């Protein structure tokens with residue numbers, strides 16, 4: 063069952079799509095596809111997030127689509143989780 067989380071007034075759908083990913087140090091993590099609408103243009107976009115990160119309650123959530131993401135990097139840099147968390151967050155196939 064998809065769940066929904068709300069972070070800073072932005073709604074994120076946690077889909078039931080998962081994928082396994084091996085980190086650089088060989089740990090296997092489960093990724094979950096998250097969907098949301100861009101905070102800037104409203105376009106639907108998605109990204110993958112480690113389920114570990116979701117359950118620790120400190121998820122890094124992208125607020126913008128690919129087109130507008132770069133403009134938000136400065137905003138997000140100070141609130142990223144540990145380097146370990148960051149490693150498993152990536153845009154699939156981009």
Ligand SMILES: [Zn+2]
Nearest residue numbers: 100103127130
């Ligand atoms: Zn956008």
